[in-house]
Amino acid sequence: MQALPNIFLIGPMGTGKSTIGRLLAAELRRPFYDSDHEIESRCGCGIPWIFDVEGEGGFRIREADVIDRLTSLDEIVLATGGGAVTNATSRQYLRERGVVVYLSTTLDQQIRRTARDRNRPLLQGTDRRERLRQLMAEREPLYLSTADLVVTTDRRSPRAVVREIKRRVRRLQNPLEQDA
Numbered sequence: 001m002q003a004l005p006n007i008f009l010i011g012p013m014g015t016g017k018s019t020i021g022r023l024l025a026a027e028l029r030r031p032f033y034d035s036d037h038e039i040e041s042r043c044g045c046g047i048p049w050i051f052d053v054e055g056e057g058g059f060r061i062r063e064a065d066v067i068d069r070l071t072s073l074d075e076i077v078l079a080t081g082g083g084a085v086t087n088a089t090s091r092q093y094l095r096e097r098g099v100v101v102y103l104s105t106t107l108d109q110q111i112r113r114t115a116r117d118r119n120r121p122l123l124q125g126t127d128r129r130e131r132l133r134q135l136m137a138e139r140e141p142l143y144l145s146t147a148d149l150v151v152t153t154d155r156r157s158p159r160a161v162v163r164e165i166k167r168r169v170r171r172l173q174n175p176l177e178q179d180a
């Protein structure tokens with residue numbers, strides 16, 4: 001069976017990119033990368049620290065560099081951060097270097113799934129619902145224009161989402177084949 005291309009996951013905070021990416025990579029027996037984790041390990045510091053010291057602009061510079069490096073690899077699964085698509089060059093690299101899957105979810109699910117997390121600076125000290133709604137309004141066109149596939153993660157377990165991604169990516173590769 002034909003090897004799957006690189007698979008890049010995009011979408012808003014809390015949609016499940018990091019969780020599902022890790023599971024998908026394990027099922028496909030290929031390396032998994034999370035751009036946030038890569039940024040933190042290269043910097044030796046946490047994302048909140050980067051936002052505090054270098055601002056969102058500094059974080060985006062780091063993120064664009066990491067996206068370029070990771071999308072240059074072969075046969076990987078990459079979970080990007082929710083704002084990676086705000087960089088036009090990153091969008092180009094994602095589109096050119098693999099299959100891009102937009103994991104979509106509802107605002108309620110985003111709120112529920114990010115409720116206990118303190119590692120997302122953009123959500124600290126704000127009206128979380130309003131902030132997430134505003135980010136989605138700005139970014140949804142970028143998700144849609146960058147993605148090859150859209151897969152919802154609502155009311156679906158991570159494993160069910162992984163099955164759906166595998167099925168849809170294989171169908172993208174072999175449109176004439178009956179679903180195995």
Ligand SMILES: Nc1ncnc2c1ncn2[C@@H]1O[C@H](COP(=O)(O)OP(=O)(O)O)[C@@H](O)[C@H]1O
Nearest residue numbers: 012013014015016017018019113153156157158
């Ligand atoms: N399909 C899903 N159903 C329910 N909870 C999920 C699902 N996918 C992820 N989660 C949970 O939502 C939270 C955010 O997931 P995460 O992978 O960090 O999202 P992202 O990387 O897109 O911000 C985590 O606690 C994770 O366990």
Ligand SMILES: O=C(O)C1=C[C@@H](OP(=O)(O)O)[C@@H](O)[C@H](O)C1
Nearest residue numbers: 012013014036081082083120121
């Ligand atoms: O939406 C965003 O701008 C961000 C999303 C985060 O990643 P997740 O989408 O994995 O939470 C992380 O990159 C940073 O906090 C900024």
Ligand SMILES: [Mg+2]
Nearest residue numbers: 017018079081
């Ligand atoms: Mg993540």
